[in-house]
Amino acid sequence: MSLQYRKVSQKGFTLIELLIVMSILGILASIAVPSYQRHLIKAREAVLMEDLYLMRRAIDAYFADHISYPESLDDLVANKYIRDIPRDPFTQATDSWEEVPPTPSVEGEMAEGGLEDVKSGSDLVGLNGVPYRDW
Numbered sequence: 477m478s479l480q481y482r483k484v485s486q487k488g489f490t491l492i493e494l495l496i497v498m499s500i501l502g503i504l505a506s507i508a509v510p511s512y513q514r515h516l517i518k519a520r521e522a523v524l525m526e527d528l529y530l531m532r533r534a535i536d537a538y539f540a541d542h543i544s545y546p547e548s549l550d551d552l553v554a555n556k557y558i559r560d561i562p563r564d565p566f567t568q569a570t571d572s573w574e575e576v577p578p579t580p581s582v583e584g585e586m587a588e589g590g591l592e593d594v595k596s597g598s599d600l601v602g603l604n605g606v607p608y609r610d611w
Contacts, residue, residue: 514603520565521602527562528611531573531594534558545578545589564596566608572597574609 531549534557538546552558561570576593596608 517603521608523565524596524608524611527564528594528596531558531562535591535594539587539589543588545587545592547590548575549573549591549594551591564598566596566598566600569597 531552534552535546538552538555538557546552546555546557549558549561553560561573563570564572574595574597575591576595577590578587578592581587596611598608601607602611
């Protein structure tokens, strides 16, 4: 009677192979995450620029129709110049917009109304180095 040894075939990966794959995935993730975050900020900046453009355009249209500025952003919504007050992409709130009152003209006359311009209420600084509240 002879003993026969059967070679057991093992299926699977070795510990070294798994460690190498995990290391490669970690390196790729460390390269991709900062790029993703930068693109996310760029997208929010694009939304902010578009919202500011649309609100400023609505303020100008209101002034052209009524010969006075609106008292607040709510007046633009009530008079259907904008559908709703947009949410600031950086503060995530609709009530954080800074409403800029009218400035006196060269003759010293003050235009009627309470809102000549609107700015972001965020304290953050953009990728271009300019604070969002100065856009």
